[in-house]
Amino acid sequence: MGVSLKDIALRAGVSLATVSNVVNGYRPVGEATRVRVQQAIDELGYVPNLSARHLRSGRTGIIALAIPELDNPYFAELAGYAIREARSLGYTLLLEYTDSDRATELTLAEGNRSQIIDGLILSPVQLTRADVLARRSTTPLVLIGENVAEVPHDHIAIDNVAASHVAVQHLVSLGRRRIAFLGAHADTVRQPSRLRLRGYQEALATAGLPVEESLIGTASRFGRLDGLTAMRGMLARAEPPDAVFAYNDLIALGAMRAVTEAGLRIPEDIAVIGFDDIEEGRFSNPTLTTIAPDKERIGRVAVGSLIARVEGNAAEPGEVQPSFRLVTRESTLGRFTPAPPSR
Amino acid sequence: MGVSLKDIALRAGVSLATVSNVVNGYRPVGEATRVRVQQAIDELGYVPNLSARHLRSGRTGIIALAIPELDNPYFAELAGYAIREARSLGYTLLLEYTDSDRATELTLAEGNRSQIIDGLILSPVQLTRADVLARRSTTPLVLIGENVAEVPHDHIAIDNVAASHVAVQHLVSLGRRRIAFLGAHADTVRQPSRLRLRGYQEALATAGLPVEESLIGTASRFGRLDGLTAMRGMLARAEPPDAVFAYNDLIALGAMRAVTEAGLRIPEDIAVIGFDDIEEGRFSNPTLTTIAPDKERIGRVAVGSLIARVEGNAAEPGEVQPSFRLVTRESTLGRFTPAPPSR
DNA sequence: TTGAAAGCGCTAACAC
DNA sequence: GTGTTAGCGCTTTCAA
Secondary structure, three states: OOOOHHHHHHHHOOOHHHHHHHHHOOOOOOHHHHHHHHHHHHHHOOOOOHHHHHHHHOOOOEEEEEEOOOOOHHHHHHHHHHHHHHHHOOOEEEEEEOOOOHHHHHHHHHOOOOOOOOEEEEOOOOOOHHHHHHOOOOOOEEEEOOOOOOOOOEEEOOOHHHHHHHHHHHHHHOOOOOEEEEEEEOOOOOOOOHHHHHHHHHHHHHOOOOOOHHHEEEEOOOOHHHHHHHHHHHHOOOOOOOEEEEOOHHHHHHHHHHHHHOOOOOOOOOEEEEEOOOOHHHHOOOOOEEEEEOHHHHHHHHHHHHHHHHOOOOOOOOEEOOOEEEEOOHHHHOOOOOOOOOO | OOOOHHHHHHHHOOOHHHHHHHHHOOOOOOHHHHHHHHHHHHHHOOOOOHHHHHHHHOOOOEEEEEEOOOOOHHHHHHHHHHHHHHHHOOOEEEEEEOOOOHHHHHHHHHOOOOOOOOEEEEOOOOOOHHHHHHOOOOOOEEEEOOOOOOOOOEEEOOOHHHHHHHHHHHHHHOOOOOEEEEEEEOOOOOOOOHHHHHHHHHHHHHOOOOOOHHHEEEEOOOOHHHHHHHHHHHHOOOOOOOEEEEOOHHHHHHHHHHHHHOOOOOOOOOEEEEEOOOOHHHHOOOOOEEEEEOHHHHHHHHHHHHHHHHOOOOOOOOEEOOOEEEEOOHHHHOOOOOOOOOO
């Protein structure tokens, strides 16, 4: 394999333990020795073998974040925050990708693939509460997102019901009365979007509006195309909606495309609100009103909790609910006069 | 630590080697024994310790893909293909993230962090050819993207000059005469976008059009906001362009926003073409004409070459140039009657 | 301040 | 078809 501790020890004429101490600083080393060893390290280009270290110490300094979708900017952004937080705490964060696949989620949660990982942050889609409870692996696990709750692990997620309530309330306050929900899941058992759907229903009830089945659009996935398709279906109906609350921004963006293609105006004919506050919605035409979860907080808290647990100084596992806010833009408020870009 | 081979061997009343053979299948095992061992494995929930395996065999079955930007859908999509290809070849692909940072790129290339990794696919931004040549690590390395060439490693990238030529030629064929380039890099030394810039200049020359410095917009990064800013600057000029070729789709999308905000029409007043063919451009308003590199091929070939090298059966390192094509949409051709956005 | 040595879990060479 | 065993490179205890 590569250059090992032994090679350095030989070269510098010291023992293995001394080299190890120069590298890790667990014990003090004489100045002269340290210099000699460091020189050998530089000359030979020594790099510690993580596997060996892990095998011996049980720690790798690596944690993983498993996300369901790579092509959803929400997760990309979240991952960015998590990676930076992990780095600042002296850990390396590896990104894993489940493709929303149940088997992959189970494998990861079980640690089959890993073992090289000190802990895992998982954003599950298909995993059930029972799966989590049946888990055998003792590797620390932190869950994020709305899909699994009340398990003996840290769980980080915003209050999805409340956030959805705010979104729908915003549409109601604008005078909209036929408000659609886009992104109910075809899988009615798991219904990954159940919390946001519930918030939608509650908000309608609060406003004294009826919940119409025909205004709930299903999707099998949560991408732009799903939003496009669902919205087209809805526009083909006798009585189309005058506003749309989408499960997430990607669905909202797809829906906006469908509305535009149909020759309708946003927000005059149909107002649209999304969920996630991905950057794309700040540049789309029109720009997209959305619910902005505190992604930075979610990422940082998830990493922080996990590392605390890895290092053994963690309290009882619990729920953390980062904040969110409503960000209003053109898709519900209408186009502003273009800020005079000089000329 | 967890359950080990020894625990299983004890439980099943066999030797370590036999359990190892049940797990790995290197040697045949008697049916009765296999069943007994498998049972013990299931009961105890045994999971092989990758670090130990690695330490012994020098292989982990893990390769890494290091990308510069997480929030650029181009890389997310590429990563998706790479991950799937790796899985189908029996490897796990870990995603690393350099944030376009030189130090991080160097560290990764040097394998400092890794050691647990059998090989690395790197999409460099700041790394120079000299850096790559000075590399000491013997871990197989595959490079992707336009930034480093002529190094003793496999290098996968489309012909960026030719592709840019095609893009600009498309604008010329539409009768555009004042064609801007958006996304020249402020760092003129490295100039990460130099190949696309060269293609732009060559195409103008071919068409007999002058290369005007005032029509080359610089950006420090390659995101939507950079496109927005650069385009605003250009629109403030005395003679704005009648077409824009952007370094990538994100810049193009940002530029489109700036054009729309200025009250101008796309493509009537200004045509826009991007590079990458990210999904967003198929749903934007208007949809975005772009150069579509064969991302799937790039991802698959990169993984395939790397694994071949890891397993020792690889030929001379070389260049691979996947294909690309021009995808025309509304941002250059104008709005069609509402029809499905091409997929 | 430094050294010697045990052993983490596994694979593979060698024996039977 | 199965068992024994030497180490892979490292951390860490015990001794000096």
